[in-house]
Amino acid sequence: MSQISVSLEMLRKYNVPGPRYTSYPPATHFTQNPEIETAPPGPLSLYFHLPFCSRQCLYCGCTNIVTGDQGKSAEYLGYLEREVQMRSKLIPKDSEVVQIQLGGGTPTFLLPEEIEQLGRMIRAHFPMASIIEAGVEIDPRSLTPEKVQALRNAGFNRASLGVQDTNPAVQKTIARIQPLEKIAETNRWLRESGMESINFDLIYGLPFQTLETFSQTLKDVLTLSPDRFAVYSYAHIPWIKPFQKSFEDHLPDADMKMELLQLTIGKLTGAGYVYIGMDHFAKPDDAMAQALANGTLQRNFQGYSTHKGVDLHGFGMSSISHVAGQYHQNRKELEKYYAELDDGKLPLLRGYTMTAEDRIRYHAIMHIMCNLYIDYAKLSDRLGLDFADHSRADIASLHDLEADGLVRREPGGLHVTPLGRLFVRIVAMRFDAYLQSGDRKGRYSQTV
Numbered sequence: 001m002s003q004i005s006v007s008l009e010m011l012r013k014y015n016v017p018g019p020r021y022t023s024y025p026p027a028t029h030f031t032q033n034p035e036i037e038t039a040p041p042g043p044l045s046l047y048f049h050l051p052f053c054s055r056q057c058l059y060c061g062c063t064n065i066v067t068g069d070q071g072k073s074a075e076y077l078g079y080l081e082r083e084v085q086m087r088s089k090l091i092p093k094d095s096e097v098v099q100i101q102l103g104g105g106t107p108t109f110l111l112p113e114e115i116e117q118l119g120r121m122i123r124a125h126f127p128m129a130s131i132i133e134a135g136v137e138i139d140p141r142s143l144t145p146e147k148v149q150a151l152r153n154a155g156f157n158r159a160s161l162g163v164q165d166t167n168p169a170v171q172k173t174i175a176r177i178q179p180l181e182k183i184a185e186t187n188r189w190l191r192e193s194g195m196e197s198i199n200f201d202l203i204y205g206l207p208f209q210t211l212e213t214f215s216q217t218l219k220d221v222l223t224l225s226p227d228r229f230a231v232y233s234y235a236h237i238p239w240i241k242p243f244q245k246s247f248e249d250h251l252p253d254a255d256m257k258m259e260l261l262q263l264t265i266g267k268l269t270g271a272g273y274v275y276i277g278m279d280h281f282a283k284p285d286d287a288m289a290q291a292l293a294n295g296t297l298q299r300n301f302q303g304y305s306t307h308k309g310v311d312l313h314g315f316g317m318s319s320i321s322h323v324a325g326q327y328h329q330n331r332k333e334l335e336k337y338y339a340e341l342d343d344g345k346l347p348l349l350r351g352y353t354m355t356a357e358d359r360i361r362y363h364a365i366m367h368i369m370c371n372l373y374i375d376y377a378k379l380s381d382r383l384g385l386d387f388a389d390h391s392r393a394d395i396a397s398l399h400d401l402e403a404d405g406l407v408r409r410e411p412g413g414l415h416v417t418p419l420g421r422l423f424v425r426i427v428a429m430r431f432d433a434y435l436q437s438g439d440r441k442g443r444y445s446q447t448v
Contacts, residue, residue: 004269006422011258014423017444021369021428022301024362030327030352039323041092049316051105058243059174061235063318064105073110081121082341083315088125096129099307102136108143112150119154140178140186148189159190160199166220167213170206173247180220187224200226204260205234207250214260218267229281231264277421280304297370325354365428372416394431
């Protein structure tokens, strides 16, 4: 993969608020509460939200619960099984699970025996495909060899390490002290256990980061040779997470943040990683890079996924499902999540049923986000309409992006260029009917 370079001027120009398109419409439009219906048969992706953390990381914007009470996880697993029992009855018996993801919070807050209990619970209620991609988010500080073995016993074969930054001053400020030696040890345990793929999460835009310090972070992590990187822009949301105010005077300014991104793209693509799009990089032989190449990449609430066309079923507080054109989100507060299940009800908070127009635009946006192109004839066949004619105004609106080298329009299709991968959200936004109509609900993160 050739190294990608981008000018700071271009990064500044397209650094505007916009959806991340983990769904369409974005979750800010989920205002209904449709009843969950029996899903059609097909491949399944299961997500389990495990919210507990033993400490609060000050950069975090996730839905989590900080506690020193280890007994909380056992109680939660009991309620999680109740939800699984109720929901699994709505899934056809001939549907098979091809993907499982544990997120949080800190999934490795669970004890080894609880990790194995969760694995048994999943397999007891859902039919499993012969080959399953099962991933787990890991805080290196909470991992032990016993937990690694429990994850393997439970069938997990992919891991994502929350590294964020290796600089001691940055780590201290964000309350996530984990020396490089600890990260390396965790990486070694996972490799030796037989994990098939390891991802490192990094964040740019954190307090006290400079080009020099983050260049060293990139150098440090490249020595450990993970299969993938997810490099996220720090989201400063003190109106939601007030603890972030503690370091807001030390955040890099907008220009420095752009330079940090420019540095990251150059270093990782220069080291041979394929730039997947948005935040993700992968080695050429990794399943994610191969999924991009063969058109099977998918985007959902966990980011990019290697399985296209699967129904996503989310379990646990705050989790989101996307099944047969419907979105459902669970209760975000633990007490309400428990109370609904105690009453024998599914713990649903809100949702949305896609319209026919939503479905057309969903497919267009996902083709852009995941495939980096739209073949008009193929998409027309799938949708049962003339896509190029239906979307004539949207396609015409791309003239400025084409002039800047982000897209290439041809009679038979639309292509996102290698440079355009950096701004793929900008391209997708041109097909978003809600943005075009001014129906922008909620606040969106910056696109860069």
